[in-house]
Amino acid sequence: MPAHVTLQPLDERCLTDLLHAAVADAEPGEVMPVEGPGGWDTDQQARFRAFHRHRALASPPIESTYGIRVGGEVVGAARLCPLPDAPDAAEAGVWIGRSRRGEGIGTAVFAELIDQAAAEGYTKLFVSTTTDNTAVLRLLAARGIECTVHGDAATAWVRCDRTSSPTPQSRERER
Numbered sequence: 160m161p162a163h164v165t166l167q168p169l170d171e172r173c174l175t176d177l178l179h180a181a182v183a184d185a186e187p188g189e190v191m192p193v194e195g196p197g198g199w200d201t202d203q204q205a206r207f208r209a210f211h212r213h214r215a216l217a218s219p220p221i222e223s224t225y226g227i228r229v230g231g232e233v234v235g236a237a238r239l240c241p242l243p244d245a246p247d248a249a250e251a252g253v254w255i256g257r258s259r260r261g262e263g264i265g266t267a268v269f270a271e272l273i274d275q276a277a278a279e280g281y282t283k284l285f286v287s288t289t290t291d292n293t294a295v296l297r298l299l300a301a302r303g304i305e306c307t308v309h310g311d312a313a314t315a316w317v318r319c320d321r322t323s324s325p326t327p328q329s330r331e332r333e334r
Contacts, residue, residue, distance in 0.1 A: 164267040166225035166237060166275065169215045173226040176233035178207055180226075184256030190236070214240075223279065227255065227268055234259040237268050239276055239284075247282040251317070266298055277319040284317040 167173050181190045182199045191210045193203075215224035215238070222240035226233040235255035242248045251272050255264055276284050286304075288295045290311050299306055299315050306313040 163230050164264055164271075165228045166268065166271050167228055167233075169211060169224040169226060169236075171216070173233065174208060174211055174216070177211070177226050177236055178204060180233045180235065180256055181207060184234070184258050185254065190254050222249075223275070225275075227253075227264065229259065229262075229264060234264065235268075237272055239272065239279065239281070241281075242285060245283075245285075247280075248285055248316075249276055249279070249281045251276070251284045251286050260294065265294060266301075269298055269302075273317060273319055281319050283319055286315045286317060288313050 169177070182204065187193045187197060187199060187203050187207070191207055211224060214221045222238050224236055224238045227235040227237055235253065238252040239249040240252065242250055253265060253268055253272070273284065286295070286299065290308060290313050296306060296313060304315050304317055306315045
């Protein structure tokens with residue numbers, strides 16, 4: 160992962176930074192299940208905090224969530240959520256603020272999520288997106304990962320080992 164992109168495990172301070180990033184650069188429906196009217200009013204911000212406190216900051220946590228930091232600034236979030244029907248698998252999720260898309264951040268984060276998933280004991284990741292999310296589809300294709308398409312949904316399974324689809328960064332680490 161490039162040195163300027165890091166994943167920080169979610170804690171209360173990171174949650175505050177993540178909320179600020181979401182309000183500044185995303186719509187509520189892009190970053191969490193939405194209840195009530197759109198927009199970032201006080202209630203929606205409280206729902207955002209409650210959502211993450213109930214999932215990643217719960218004891219025990221339902222999922223692992225990370226703030227994506229670029230040059231120290233939180234620009235989005237990444238998560239690994241265990242799949243109940245596949246104990247060796249997790250669903251990967253990423254959102255990046257609109258103004259920071261197209262900078263290669265997603266590619267760096269995805270590589271780190273694969274490593275993090277392996278470190279947490281998962282052998283595979285499930286990725287789910289829509290067919291119009293060309294950035295994710297290109298990212299998967301670049302790693303040699305095929306998607307299954309059903310209507311406007313695209314899904315893929317990714318092995319969590321360094322030999323499944325080496326990246327330039329993983330090749331460099333292996334040297």
